[in-house]
Each structure stands twice: as C-alpha cells, then as structure tokens.
Amino acid sequence: MNAVLAPGNKPVGAYHPCGALYVTVGAGPGTYAPDGSWYCMSWGAGYALLKSGVAAAFSPGSLTGVKYWLNAGSITGVADGGSVTAAKWVDGSLSVKGALASATGLIYRANGGQPAVEFDGTASVAVSPTVSIAANRRVFVVFKSLGVNGSGLNPHYIIDGAALNQGAINYSNSDIEYAGIGLDGGSVAQTVCIQQNKPSLIDAVFNGASSSLQVDGQTVQAGTSTASTYTAITIGAPGNQLAGYFTNIQVLELIVCDSTLTAPQATQIRTYLNSKYSLVTPKAIWCLGDSLTYGTNAVNPIGGYPSQLQAAYGMAASVLNYGVAGTTVAQIDANSATYNDLDPKYFTRSVYVGWGGTNDIQAGTSGATTHASLVTMFNNRRAAMPTEKLVVVTCMARGPFTGAQETERLALNTLIRANWATYANALVDVTTDARLQTPTNTTYFAGDTIHLTDAGYGVVMGMVKPVIDGFG
Structure with missing residues (x-):
C-alpha cells in the first residue's frame, strides 16, 4: 500500500492534499473507516489514509504535467480567520517548488471542510517561487467570488504571471459581482453569472488558436489567446500588482499544467475538482439578448435579471448572461452561434432564454421582419441543441419609440403570441405585467425610459423563473 502522511489531525470531512477525504481522526493502526473503504495508520503527530490495499485516491500532484499546485486544504496550523504566511501555502506538485515567495494579507477560511485562502480585493496578493511554465498550458482554478472588489470597470485578476498580462485570468466589474471571465489576449464580451460565495471552476487552455475557457462546465470563449512563459505566478492581482485590479475572492485550489498534460489527465483533474467541491449543477440557463438582458442601468451588484435569476437558484443552476448592448435579433443569433453548448457531464437541463427585437424596431425594421429573424434565431438554436428548452420573451415598451415604431412593436408581439409554439x-x-407597461414609471424603468431599474429586472426574473421551473 502507498502511505500518505499528514502532519497533525484534520477534522473528518476535510481533504488531504492528495485529494483523499479524511474519514477518521486519531485512529490507531489497523482501524478501518465505518464503510471499510479506508484504513488509518498513525505515526506520531500524523497519520495516513490507505485505500483497502490499493494506492491512495487520485492526486493532481501525481501527474508530471502538473507543474504547480496550491491546495488550501494542505494548509495546517492556521486557525479560521488566521493569517496565511508564505511558508504555509506549499506547492504540492512533483516540481516541489516549496512555499510561496511572498504573501500579503492572506486569510485562512475553514469553510466547513472546504478550506480556502481569502484575498481582500485591495492589498492581498500571493506570489509563487520561480517557475518556468511555457505559454502553452492549462490552468484550473476553484474560487469563490466574494462580491464587489477593486474599482470601476477594471478587470480583477485571479492569476497572472510575473508581470502584467503574461497569461491572466480575470473578471470585470461590468456588472459588478457577476462578470465576464476572460483569457489574457482574448476578447470576451459575454457575462458569466457567478454565484457569490459558491465555488466555481475555471478551466483555461492557453494554446494559441486552440485556446478555450470554461466556467463550471460551460464554454465562455473558444478561440485565439496569447500568453507568455510563467516565470512566477501572481494570485489575486495582476503581475505588476497595479492598484485597483486586485480581486476579492477565496481560492480553494489552483493547478497549473504544461502542454504535456493529456486529455484523459485533464478529465481526471476536472472530475476530482467537481466531485470534491460539489460543482455539478442540474440546470444551465443561457440568457441571450441585448442591453435588457445585459442589465444596463442596474445599480445593485446583482441587479440585472440573469444575475437575480442566479441568486434565486443558488447552486441549483448556472446562469450565463450573454446580453450584448445594442444588438438586433440577427446579431444575437450570430453571437449565439459562437457559444458552445453545455457539457452534459456537468448539467442535466439546458434552457435558452432569447429576448430581443427592441433594437430592430428602433432601427426602423418592421414587426413582421423582426419576427422572422426571431424564428430563424430559435430554429438555429434548436438545430444546434435539439434537447435544449427554448423560451421567447416579448418586446417591451420603449419610451423613445415613435407612433409608427410602437405600431410595429405591437405587431411583433402579436406574431410572437400567435406563433411561439x-x-x-x-x-x-413581459407586456402583460402592468409594472412593465409604462416607461415613465421610474419605480421599474430607468430614467432613459428604455432600460429597467433593479426592481424592473426583478419583475422580469419573476416571470422567467417559473417558466424554467416548469421544465423540471
């Protein structure tokens, strides 16, 4: 049997750096866990977990392609809320890079058996010792968003290299809490609704034209991404530690791999992380549309309807906000063709909510032509994902519409109601709710009489969610 020693006692339910779950504490030699699957042997201040005559559970650190591995569960001797010094967070890969080179303002969070290192979004930063990991690489990060961080619309860096943008993974405050995660050198206009205080898994592949980025099993972007060789890894801030770009998160686990990592090994890592942090969710909800989907003019960090939808579902769903301001139905359709469908390993239901048409009418397009574009968009969606549930939303009143444009909006809605099935x-x-019928109603409409307030977006969310629930 392969023994894995761990200094000190860990609570039942905690994880050893190898990925194994501690099932007993302080047991003497020859003691089995209640289910008979694990065997505990004690050596002084530590003990080992052994899998009934076979090697211990899968460990990312056993893979030669893993070049740097930080696991908050490996931190010992620090109380909940205590300071994590550089010496406490140690690389668990075969590269054996040792402790962090530096650590500023890091806090240990026990999180009921899912330990994490917390970054305050202002000054917290961790820097690895010297590494040499080529531009072609794969990065896995399990993290929790803790809310508003940094300032303005600056991107907030989860990791970067030794200098600015050497292969960064960051998210923007475009909608405050739930923002677009992007590959350095790529362009991601979409928004990912990341639930606050829930672990999310980023799987980023930096490989030139074959680069891709997934968040909780959904591909946000696939395309070309540039990166530089990592000579050090900066966590919680950009490589140059520029003020205003730090991020308020908890990092549970970080695994950086080089190009020798195989596809089956990547699957092993994802399976390990998804199982360990319970990341599988039953619903994937795609919200495609224009600025009304994006959440323009929302004030609260979770003011837009997709973000409110994510907050309402919690861990029961993963909501993606693909709203792009100013787009027509044809442009929304073109955008949707670039988004990959859900990975069935992670989701059991996929729902597509399409809301568009207001910009077509504003541009002078007739209701009939706009409806024809909607039909094309939904038919294209059906062809791409036959099992996906499709939801169409009617076109809401808009203050600046002329009388002729309002006539076309009403014609569009008549066609939608008659033909949606x-x-x-x-x-x-949405036009049946009195709160969304009068653009001058400032309780629910923004001052521009086009977009909504947080309360107005809440009305939309309250109409969308029961429909999605009806799909099971």
Missing part, C-alpha cells in the same frame, strides 16, 4: 417551448410575455 412553432419554434419555442415557452413564452414569457
């Missing part, structure tokens, strides 16, 4: 699974008719 031929191209969608459900209809959300």
Whole structure:
C-alpha cells in the first residue's frame, strides 16, 4: 500500500492534499473507516489514509504535467480567520517548488471542510517561487467570488504571471459581482453569472488558436489567446500588482499544467475538482439578448435579471448572461452561434432564454421582419441543441419609440403570441405585467425610459423563473 502522511489531525470531512477525504481522526493502526473503504495508520503527530490495499485516491500532484499546485486544504496550523504566511501555502506538485515567495494579507477560511485562502480585493496578493511554465498550458482554478472588489470597470485578476498580462485570468466589474471571465489576449464580451460565495471552476487552455475557457462546465470563449512563459505566478492581482485590479475572492485550489498534460489527465483533474467541491449543477440557463438582458442601468451588484435569476437558484443552476448592448435579433443569433453548448457531464437541463427585437424596431425594421429573424434565431438554436428548452420573451415598451415604431412593436408581439409554439417551448410575455407597461414609471424603468431599474429586472426574473421551473 502507498502511505500518505499528514502532519497533525484534520477534522473528518476535510481533504488531504492528495485529494483523499479524511474519514477518521486519531485512529490507531489497523482501524478501518465505518464503510471499510479506508484504513488509518498513525505515526506520531500524523497519520495516513490507505485505500483497502490499493494506492491512495487520485492526486493532481501525481501527474508530471502538473507543474504547480496550491491546495488550501494542505494548509495546517492556521486557525479560521488566521493569517496565511508564505511558508504555509506549499506547492504540492512533483516540481516541489516549496512555499510561496511572498504573501500579503492572506486569510485562512475553514469553510466547513472546504478550506480556502481569502484575498481582500485591495492589498492581498500571493506570489509563487520561480517557475518556468511555457505559454502553452492549462490552468484550473476553484474560487469563490466574494462580491464587489477593486474599482470601476477594471478587470480583477485571479492569476497572472510575473508581470502584467503574461497569461491572466480575470473578471470585470461590468456588472459588478457577476462578470465576464476572460483569457489574457482574448476578447470576451459575454457575462458569466457567478454565484457569490459558491465555488466555481475555471478551466483555461492557453494554446494559441486552440485556446478555450470554461466556467463550471460551460464554454465562455473558444478561440485565439496569447500568453507568455510563467516565470512566477501572481494570485489575486495582476503581475505588476497595479492598484485597483486586485480581486476579492477565496481560492480553494489552483493547478497549473504544461502542454504535456493529456486529455484523459485533464478529465481526471476536472472530475476530482467537481466531485470534491460539489460543482455539478442540474440546470444551465443561457440568457441571450441585448442591453435588457445585459442589465444596463442596474445599480445593485446583482441587479440585472440573469444575475437575480442566479441568486434565486443558488447552486441549483448556472446562469450565463450573454446580453450584448445594442444588438438586433440577427446579431444575437450570430453571437449565439459562437457559444458552445453545455457539457452534459456537468448539467442535466439546458434552457435558452432569447429576448430581443427592441433594437430592430428602433432601427426602423418592421414587426413582421423582426419576427422572422426571431424564428430563424430559435430554429438555429434548436438545430444546434435539439434537447435544449427554448423560451421567447416579448418586446417591451420603449419610451423613445415613435407612433409608427410602437405600431410595429405591437405587431411583433402579436406574431410572437400567435406563433411561439412553432419554434419555442415557452413564452414569457413581459407586456402583460402592468409594472412593465409604462416607461415613465421610474419605480421599474430607468430614467432613459428604455432600460429597467433593479426592481424592473426583478419583475422580469419573476416571470422567467417559473417558466424554467416548469421544465423540471
């Protein structure tokens, strides 16, 4: 049997750096866990977990392609809320890079058996010792977003290299808490609704034209991404530690791999992380549309309807906000064609909510032509993902519409109500709610009489969610 020693006692339910779950504490030699699957042997201040005559559970650190591995569960001797010094967070890979080179303002969080290192978004930063990891690499990060951090619309860095943008993974405050995560050198206009205080898994592949980025099993972007060789890894801030770009998160685990990592090994790592942190969610909800989907003019960090939807579902769903301001139905359709569908390993239900048309009418397009574009968009979606549930949303009143444009909006909605069942699974008719019928109603509409307030977006969320729930 392969013994894995651990100094000190760990609570039942905690994880050893190898990925094994501690099932007993202080047991003497020859003591089995209640289910008989684990065997505990004690050596002085530590003990080992052994899998009934076979090697210990899968460990990312056993893979030669893993070049740097930080696991908050490996930190010992620090109380909940205590300071994590550089010496306490140690590389668990075969590279054996040792302790951090520096650590500023890091806090240990026990999190009920899912330990994490917390970064305050202002001054907290961790820097690895010297490494040499080529530009072609794969990075896995399990983290929790803790809310508003940094300032303005600056991107907030989860990791970077030794200098600015050497292969950064960051998220922007474009909608405050739930923001677009992007590959350095790429362009991600979409928004990912990351639930606050819930572990999320980033899987980023830096490989030139074959680069891709997944968040909780959904591909946010696939395309070309540039990166430089990592000579050091900066966590919680950009490589140059520029003020205003730090991030308020908890990092549970970070695994940096080089190009020798194979696809089966990557699957092993993802399976390990998804199982360990319970990342599998039953619903994937895609919200595609224009600025009304994006959440323009929302004030609260979770003011837009997709973000409110994510907050309402919690861990029961993963919501992606693909709203892009100013887009017509045809442009929304073109955007949707670039988004990869859900990975069935992570989700059991996929729902597509399409809301568009207001910008078509504003541009002078007729209701009939706009509806034809909607039909094309939904038919394209159905062809791409036959099992996906499709939801169409009617076109809301808009203050600046002329009388002729309002006539076309009403014609569009008439066509949607009469025909939705031929191209969608459900209809959300936002025009039936009196709160969304008068653009000058400043309780629910923003001052521009086009977009909504947080309360208005909440009305939309309250109409969309029951429809999605009806799909099971």
